[in-house]
Amino acid sequence: MQNVYLTILGMTAVTYLLRAVPLLLLNKAELPPVVLSWLRLIPPAVLGALTAQSIFLRGTAVTFRWNNIYLLAALPCFAIALKTKSLLWTIAVGLVSVIILNQFKPALF
């Protein structure tokens, strides 16, 4: 039996602690330059990991098949993101690519 609202409250609590604690604790501390350089590399590292997982993790398995639709659709997404730097355009191109690729699915698999 799931209690959805209680679960949501639990998710809220852990997520808020993760957001607030580092900012509040480290705010008064002097951080050495090497730590600052490290913190500046966190965003590309986080997003590299999230993107790779999102493309190559299908279900619970890592797949490197060329006919992975998520991989094929990622190519136009990268191109449009580099060109436009627009979240909206990238999502739009991603959705359209997946719809088109799904039409060719029987031929790909």
Add this chain to the structure above:
Amino acid sequence: MQHQTRQGLIAAVPVMLGYVPLGFAMGVLAHGAGLGIGEVLAMSVLVYAGSAQFIAVGLFQAGAGAWSIVITTFLINSRLMLMSASLVPYLRKIPAGRLAALSYEITDESYAVSLGHFAGYEPEEKYLWGLFPACHLSWIVSTVLGAWVGNLIPHPEAFGLDYALTAMFICLLVFQLKDALTYFTAIVSGALALVIYVLVPGRWNLIIATVIAATVGVALQQRKALSEVGGK
């Protein structure tokens, strides 16, 4: 309205528009998993974390227990801890109470946009008070809208809706790629995330990969700086 607040609101527009398809997709999938509009609203107001919400919906659908959903949320969102820490150098002047409130609004997107702004301008608290709530509002409205019309869309995956999150990550990643070092760090982190996913049980792969990749990146940067000093 203050100039900086307006700047923040303007910067929020692309994020707000990006949240529409993403939030809509999440609402539709939540509806399909049996969640009601009230539950989707509560999740978007309180949790406010896109990828964790997508994954939680999948877990609710699979009948997972409360603890496993909360722990998965913690692991997925552990990256927020690193983001929060990396905002420290910019937000030192803000008093603790308001900082506690602002930190509630850290997401992949609001974070990426505010860091982009801080790279070129003096970090201003008022800018964040424009940017952050606008992003949150868009997320709430679009997820609830998705849950509301969800019953009209019986097979959301046919419309590629489950790809919205991947496309968003790709764009946010591109925002962060500025030089050879950031490309290198992102690629190393991505490869590690997959390898660690296979080797290490539990969903620790994101945080382990991030920490190792950023550390390797800094080590390379420091070594390069040292050899340049030595060469002169």
